[in-house]
Amino acid sequence: MPSDPIIQLNGLSVRLGGREILHSLSGELHGAAIGLLGPNGAGKSTLIHTLLGFFSPSSGGARVLGAPIGGRDKTRLAHLGYMPEYDAYVPGLSGVEFVRLMAELSGLPAEAALERAHEALFHAGLGEARYRRVETYSTGMKQALKLAQAIVHGPRLVFLDEPTNGLDPAARRRMLHLIRAMRDGGQTRLVLSSHLLHDVEEVCDEILILHRGRIAAIRDLEAERQSRRGYWQVQLAGGAPGAREAWLDELRRQGREVGDLPGGRLRIAMPADGSALELYALAQRYSLQIRRLEPKRDDLEAIFLRAIEAAPAGAPGSEAISAHS
């Protein structure tokens, strides 16, 4: 990972409508593609809007691309791109006029802006529709248009707020492909906010997990991928009352990490040699049958759930977070 942080959070708190939305966030983000994860209402969009300068911190501060977020530093803003979550456009303009306007507002000269607008629209898959008025675009086309306007001026950092919202599977795949291509191009860093774990896992190399306005975790996803811990997903049957608990206690005494999974299944950390014989022998001692034993590796969902469980605010409760679209 590069040494200079893209985003530095220094005790950043944001209060809106008398309520503290972000609570003293601190940390550094270095990734080429940073995933901003969290259940709905965790504060992801508020963080993005604060980093863009739409909200002022109530205390603390942050730096984006090395520059503090307070005030309207035009040089900093010229290097940022923003794709909003909600439906937004300037009516009465064609796609190319809209994207050109945004390029010019970012400081490109008129001719260069027009050229880049065409390029960005082709890149976003709107080449054929670029002369149509933007209000006639479908949801997928509007998402692509929002992406095109965010990247038209060649920003160093792009904030993508729920870019796959409302897209059908094919359009979602296209959008993720575009975002990956942007990341692989290496010119533009990106911050992808999503409640879809799969989207973040496909694109990002670093994640910031927010939970109830607090940082639950900052993880280098690449390092996590390389050192993912293996575990067994175990389904038990049989045994006298209390045998299951006794067996689990025995495993814990042996230093094994044990946890519950949905559907009555268990999550048991794999030993270094990966052998399950000891596990079977121990189950036999407690008259338990191991009906199913499936080797697994930690995925983003596991990382996310662990971070949320460990967060001081408690369990995620009813917030929506999805591993799939």
Added chain:
Amino acid sequence: MLARLSWRQVRSSRLLIMLLSAAAISWLVFAILIYLHFNTGAIALLQIAVNHLIPINAGFFHTFLGIQAMLAFFLVLLIIPPVFSRDLAHQALPYYLSRPLSKLEYVCGKLIVATTLLSAVTWLPGLLLFGLQAGLAGSGWGARHGRIALALFLGSLLWIAIIALPAAAISAWTRRRLSATAALIGWFLVPGIFAGIVNRGLTTPWGDLISPSSLIKIAWRGLFQLPQPAVRPMFYRGRMVMQAIHPVPAGSAYFVIVAICALSAAILWRRLEPLRGVRG
């Protein structure tokens, strides 16, 4: 860029062409009246007695400004509501403000077309008329009546401010072009009715301070150094009589106009928060 966009949004309107044409015709009529004063041949040809011609004085230019101001008001109704309400209704403000563009630059960019067109129908033609009169009259007329030129300029600026700023604030508030237009018409008509009720009910002229149209009349009379009306018509025991009044000082009108403009600017500023009213 924003000025270009605003111009694009209004340029195709037939109403705009009609209003600009009406403003040009009005100017032409006043220019002809000035010309007639100095063209003895034309006066003889038309068999007009010189003493019957309208005098070219502060009242003449005051009347011209009154006509142009009415056209300017219609221009504001046509131009300003779409400029702001389109962006706000379609949640486009964050696009602008996430770029190196300040809120002040956004407002100025959006209002520049309106203020240019308003200037083109108020103080610019007014000063051209003044120049025409000064040129034809010669012998230091322009220097002696410099106050009229100043009144034309400042009076126009006051009018542009008191119609454009509330129009922008109301458009940003309502976020809908039609509601903004209706609210703007109401903003000029309704306080006038209340002002009349206050004036008659309390037998005072101070009710005029709540009516934008009365305010601007008082301010203009002050600027053109025309006497403020000392009587006003009223019904007394079923008969129309003229009631003597102490006119409202022009200074009070200037103060209220500035206060209205400041309040409008504050409302506009507040309504232009990038994420206000954004629906996810």
